[in-house]
Amino acid sequence: MSRPDVGRTTWRALRARRRDVGRLCAWSLVESLPALLAGLVVARAVDQGFLAGRFAVGLTWLAGLAVAVLVGALATGRVYRSLGDLVEPFRDELAGLVVHGALHDATGAGGRPDSAPVARLTHHVEIVRDTFGGLVMVVRGFLFTAGAALLGLLALDPTVAALVAAPLLVGLAVFAAALPAMLTHQRAQVRAGEALGRATATALAGHRDVLACGAEQRTVAGVDRRVNDHAAAERTLARMSALRSLSLGLGGWLPVVVLLLAAPWLVRRGLSTGAVLGALVYVTTSLQPALHALVQGLGGGGLRYAVTLERILRTCRPPSHSGSAARPTPEPAGDCPAVRVANLTFRYGPRARPILADFSMELPEGEHLAVVGPSGTGKSTLAALVAGLVQPEHGTVHLAGRPVAAVAPADRAALRVLVPQEAYVFSGSLADNLRYLSPDADGPAIETALAVLGAAPLARRLGGLAAPVDPATLSAGERQLIAAVRAYLAPAPLVILDEATCHLDPTLEATVEWAFARRPGTLVVIAHRISSAVRARRVLVFDEDGPMVGGHQELLSRSPAYRDLVGHWDGVPAASPGHVDADRTAAGVRSGHG
Structure with missing residues (x-):
């Protein structure tokens, strides 16, 4: 039949x-x-x-x-x-x-x-x-x-x-x-x-x-x-x-x-x-x-x-259950960098210009990196590649010594959390939204995260952790704040904020980024304001001549593209002590741009 x-x-x-x-x-x-x-x-x-x-x-x-x-x-x-x-x-x-x-x-x-x-x-x-x-x-x-x-x-x-x-x-x-x-x-x-x-x-x-x-x-x-x-x-x-x-x-x-x-x-x-x-x-x-x-x-x-x-x-292809059981993922070696990107090339079509060409980068554990550059230079693409959401044309991505391509999708959540610009909030209680990536988080842990990220007033306004959340009634900034608390509670050691605070006011954005910087682990911020770059230990800037890495002051003297970006930004707050150090080498980047 x-x-x-x-x-x-x-x-x-x-x-x-x-x-x-x-x-x-x-x-x-x-x-x-x-x-x-x-x-x-x-x-x-x-x-x-x-x-x-x-x-x-x-x-x-x-x-x-x-x-x-x-x-x-x-x-x-x-x-x-x-x-x-x-x-x-x-x-x-x-x-x-x-x-x-x-x-x-x-x-x-x-x-x-x-x-x-x-x-x-x-x-x-x-x-x-x-x-x-x-x-x-x-x-x-x-x-x-x-x-x-x-x-x-x-x-x-x-x-x-x-x-x-x-x-x-x-x-x-x-x-x-x-x-x-x-x-x-x-x-x-x-x-x-x-x-x-x-x-x-x-x-x-x-x-x-x-x-x-x-x-x-x-x-x-x-x-x-x-x-x-x-x-x-x-x-x-x-x-x-x-x-x-x-x-x-x-x-x-x-x-x-x-x-x-x-x-x-x-x-x-x-x-x-x-x-x-x-x-x-x-x-x-x-x-x-x-x-x-x-x-x-x-x-x-x-x-x-x-x-x-x-x-x-x-x-609709059926889900594969072979995953990590059929192909064991190698255990991370000691002293592995949090992120290692080697000879990465990616383009959105066989005839398109490469967004990234032979790009390499290492981030040690505990690094705080800001990624800046004009639109279309590959910032969000790099975030998606590091998170394992897209596969490169050439090259490899390792998180904590483990190749992302060999890690089952369900297991990647234990390695990284990516917060995009369009924050996802679902209908349900506020606690359910915040525990989405950490189901075992208890009440005190959630209350602490809300306080640290400046989200406690929002929680009180919504009616507390047990209150129902209607995404349609939240502003874009409120949704971003809920997503930020959710990512803060997640056990993943690497957090990638892809313009995830662009709808927050500068003061609350600074509170959120400082909270993630003090959180154990590694932080990568796709920056949309110069203040995010000033707060970071290191800055990766994309321009037409290829990527360049350094501290804020260092890049002001070395990178015309960075100076041009800074000239178009305003409202730069003073950096906290110890967070801008042009002499500290915390990340190395090399690229063959072509």
Whole structure:
């Protein structure tokens, strides 16, 4: 019916929950009790009761059938509960797969946020969840209901069972033979719909350019072509419904015709009138509805399930669990620098100018480095490379002696914390936001961090640590302050502030940076004010001639680019003693700029 990945994924989901599947099957057996007894009870009620003139006996048999129906109805409730236990974990796994794939693509080299994974998460995953549950129900219903009806027919008369089973199998064979073609046309319909959506979105987003270039007719023609393709795919898919009707006719209605035509011969063979009527009951009340549900379910929801799950599996790579277990990360050697960058080259495209070219840098443990330079010179790129968020074209990055490329993403949080300019705050309590990177932080530790970073007034204004936080009501500076406290509490020895205090006033920014400078570990500040460079022990300045490192006063005398940057800054506060020392060599930088 579908490609192997879909089949394997479905089979894995069922095998992983064998207990839930077993419980579902057990309740399905109970639910199929009326299908098993219906024809037999009707035959006995007719032969032994109504035709024999004993109405009480006939009614007693029918009352027994009513009890069986009631028991089956009670079992149906348990069936749906078992179905939820089976379907919802599968839905959660797919949602995790989509989220992992989206994050992997967005944080990989050259990656960027994409809204398509949101559509897969909110739309495609829900389609798979609903159709998976529907498929389980129709397949389970057909197997147990049709199986019970055929057993009942065998109990009535094996010849009758054979007369009914033969056209039923022919109808199933016709439907199974048509499924591959149905699936192919379903894929074509989905692809045509996606192409139409892309063409429409592109035309709407670029309508100004279209008008400016006079390309209205060409754009309309392109969208119109996609509309026609989608309509043709829909019509072809609709025509395939004729095969479903043929299957239903052969498997559901032909047995009725066969039974009616063979009834005189069966009666001459000794089959009772009640048995003939009971056989018709089995066909019309059990086999026909079960076959109809199977054909419509597989031919509709089943095709959507296969195609949609196939799209998810193709576009979202599963998370790798090999990580550090399969490839042990080397232990840091003694006296390793906090950061070592060697021969780093990075560009945002094969033909683009390198943002960094053969760049090397070492930062000893406890260093406080400010990185400055005009926009586009590579400051934030360097921060992302050091944090391991993007991979270099050439070169290596080591944190505490460990190559970042060999460290599993989940383990990098123990080595560094990067605070970007756009601070992330989520809905929840203030404490939950602050403990995000340090779940074990207790109340006193959080209160101390709030006081040290000057965030205690904000915490009081919000209502305390237990107060709910609505990100939409916070200013950009308040979000940055919460993110700074979160990073301060993190156990990572390296903190990278990538313009993470740009929305704070200069006094509060100085408080935050001094707090991180006194915190054990290494601090790298991507500076947007000259005051951040003055507070740092060393300054790395990027310009067109390549990077240069030194103290504030040293760079004023050595670097024209740094002097030019200082000339455009104002409000430089006095540095604290011991924090500006042009003679101290705390970081060495070399670069082959080209």
